[in-house]
Each structure stands twice: as structure tokens, then as C-alpha cells.
Amino acid sequence: MMVKLQNLSEQLDPLETAYADVRFYDVDVEQTQQQYENLMSAMNNELQEESILNESAQQLAREIERLNIELASELVQHEQLEEILNHQLPALQAQLQLLRAKDDEASRARIHVHRMSQPAVEALLGQMNRICELVREKLDELAGAEKQEKIMMIRLELEALSNEECDEERIAKLEKQLQELHFKDEETEVLVSRVHELRIKKNKRVALANKIEGRLIELVNRMNMIDSNLRAVMDDRERRKMAASTGVDMQISALESALSEAAGEILPLLNELCSQSHHENIIIPSIQLQLENVQKFIEKCK
Numbered sequence: 134m135m136v137k138l139q140n141l142s143e144q145l146d147p148l149e150t151a152y153a154d155v156r157f158y159d160v161d162v163e164q165t166q167q168q169y170e171n172l173m174s175a176m177n178n179e180l181q182e183e184s185i186l187n188e189s190a191q192q193l194a195r196e197i198e199r200l201n202i203e204l205a206s207e208l209v210q211h212e213q214l215e216e217i218l219n220h221q222l223p224a225l226q227a228q229l230q231l232l233r234a235k236d237d238e239a240s241r242a243r244i245h246v247h248r249m250s251q252p253a254v255e256a257l258l259g260q261m262n263r264i265c266e267l268v269r270e271k272l273d274e275l276a277g278a279e280k281q282e283k284i285m286m287i288r289l290e291l292e293a294l295s296n297e298e299c300d301e302e303r304i305a306k307l308e309k310q311l312q313e314l315h316f317k318d319e320e321t322e323v324l325v326s327r328v329h330e331l332r333i334k335k336n337k338r339v340a341l342a343n344k345i346e347g348r349l350i351e352l353v354n355r356m357n358m359i360d361s362n363l364r365a366v367m368d369d370r371e372r373r374k375m376a377a378s379t380g381v382d383m384q385i386s387a388l389e390s391a392l393s394e395a396a397g398e399i400l401p402l403l404n405e406l407c408s409q410s411h412h413e414n415i416i417i418p419s420i421q422l423q424l425e426n427v428q429k430f431i432e433k434c435k
Contacts, residue, residue, distance in 0.1 A: 172245075179246035182239060187251050189232050194252050196225055197260050204267055211275050218268045222261070229257055280314055284324065287311065291327055298414060299335030304328065342415045345406050352399055352406075353423055359399075360430065363391045392434040400427050 200217060203209065233254050240248040287310055294303060307328045314321055366387040403424045410417050 176245045179239075179243050183246055183248065186232065186235060186239065186248075189228070190250055190252055190254065190257065193225065193229055193232065193257055194260075197257065197264065200264050201260075204264070204271065209271065211272070211279075214268050214272050214275070218265070218272070222265060222268070226261060229254070229261060233258070283310060283314060284320065287324055291324070291331070294331055298416075299331055299338060301335065304332050304335060307331075338413065338415060341409075341413055342417065345410055345415065345417060345420075348402070349406055349417065349420060349423065352402055356395065356399055356423070356427060356430070359391050359394055363387050363434075388434050392431060395427055395434070396431045400424075400431065403427060 200221070203213070203217070236248065236250055236254045287307055290303065290307055294300070294307075311321060311325055311328060366383055403420065407420050407424055409415075410420055
């Protein structure tokens with residue numbers, strides 16, 4: 134068309150008015166063409182942006198759906214929930230915030246293509262928040278279940294220790310387990326109190342056992358002294374140094390004294406220690422051994 138107009142313009146030459154009109158029309162057509170191209174380019178850019186934003190929204194929607202399916206499983210573990218809460222959700226939230234910023238910018242700056250998020254960014258935000266709440270709820274449920282399981286094990290161990298000798302290692306283990314619960318409610322406070330009572334009981338038993346052993350050592354030393362003194366009197370060499378009658382009298386006196394002290398004092402005290410250790414379920418094997426030794430000594434002295 135422009136070529137025909139140019140030919141007509143040349144045929145009309147030198148009619149300058151007609152030529153000027155043709156040139157004006159030519160420039161106007163070029164400007165219109167440029168405006169058209171600019172418009173199409175702008176619309177194409179906005180359409181491409183719209184496609185990218187919607188693709189990003191759909192990708193986020195798929196990730197959210199994947200998390201929903203994973204959380205719906207009854208086999209979901211504590212480690213999985215921690216991974217979702219501490220790593221996957223923060224990454225998705227960052228992507229969603231970026232998408233939201235681009236969505237707001239597109240809605241504000243676009244001229245030709247209306248922003249129509251598919252799915253809507255606000256809907257994705259709501260779904261993401263619900264997933265966060267669901268993960269925390271499941272973590273709380275698992276924590277509660279784990280707590281009850283640990284409490285049950287602690288109770289069983291407490292029952293066992295209540296009927297057995299209190300062991301320091303087992304009590305310390307219970308104290309550590311209670312500290313690791315990180316719960317301060319009435320139930321755990323009762324358990325803490327019971328463990329504390331066990332420790333007091335254990336400390337009393339240890340103190341009593343030490344007292345019994347200390348008293349036993351005193352009696353053994355005393356018995357050794359009696360035996361040593363008696364042997365000295367009964368020694369043949371010492372006996373030869375004395376007159377026959379005097380030596381016999383001393384031996385009889387020494388035997389009677391040793392017998393009286395062993396049978397009248399040491400043996401009852403040993404029996405008392407033995408009875409006390411049995412009553413408190415404190416095992417000290419040497420008590421029975423020393424008791425038998427004293428009984429044998431008494432029999433020899435009779």
C-alpha cells in the first residue's frame with residue numbers, strides 16, 4: 134500500500150500539498166505500527182509473567198498437598214515432623230512470601246493483563262498455616278505419648294526398687310529420666326517426690342550399713358584382743374615360769390573371763406547386729422562368719 138502511495142505521490146509531483154499529505158500519512162502509519170508492536174510486547178511480557186506466577190503457585194500447591202498426605206499417615210515419626218517443621222515449611226514459606234510480593238507487584242503495576250492467581254496466594258497462605266498447626270499438634274501428641282511411656286517405665290522401676298535394695302545407679306538413672314521429661318505437672322512431681330523418698334531411704338540404709346559394719350569391726354577387734362590375751366596366759370613357756378598352782382589358777386581365771394565376755398557381751402551384740410541387718414535387708418556376710426567364730430571360741434572355752 135505504501136508503495137502505491139509513493140507512486141501516486143511521484144505522479145502528482147510537483148504538487149507539494151498532495152505530497153505532504155502522503156508523507157504525513159506514511160509517518161502516521163509507522164507510528165501506529167510501532168505502537169502496536171509495543172503494545173503486543175507489553176501484553177506478551179505480562180502474559181508470560183502471569184504464566185510463571187501461576188506455575189509457581191501450582192508448584193507450591195503440589196508441595197502443600199504432598200505434606201498433607203504425609204501428615205495424614207499414622208506412621209509419621211517424630212523425626213519426620215521435626216524435618217517438616219524446621220526445614221521444609223520454612224523453605225516453602227519463603228517461596229510463598231516471594232510469590233505474594235510478586236503477586237502484589239503484578240496487581241499494582243500491570244496495565245493490560247489482569248492478575249488471576251490460580252490457585253489464589255491467600256488460599257495457599259491459609260493452607261500453609263494449617264499445616265504448621267497440624268505439625269505442632271502431632272508433635273505435641275507424640276511428645277505426650279512418649280511422656281506417658283516414659284512415666285510408665287519410671288513407675289515400674291519405682292515399684293521394683295520399693296521391694297528391692299535401693300541401688301545408687303538405678304536411682305540416679307530415674308532422676309535423669311525425670312529431668313529429661315521437661316514436664317512440670319502434678320504427675321511428674323509425684324514421681325520426683327517418690328524418687329526423692331527412695332534416695333532418702335537408700336542414704337539411711339547406707340548410713341545404717343556403715344554403722345553396723347563399724348560396730349562389727351569394734352566387736353571383732355575386741356574378740357581378737359580376748360583371744361590374744363587368753364593365748365598369752367595359756368602359753369607353755371609362760372606357764373613354766375609360774376608355780377603349778379598359781380599357773381592353773383590364772384588359766385582358769387583367764388578362761389572364765391574370756392568366756393564371760395565372749396558369751397555374755399560379744400555374742401549378744403553380734404546377734405543383735407545380725408538381727409538388725411536381716412530386718413533392714415542389709416547384706417553383710419562377715420557378720421555370720423564372726424558369729425560362728427565367737428560360738429566356736431565359747432565352745433572351746435567351756
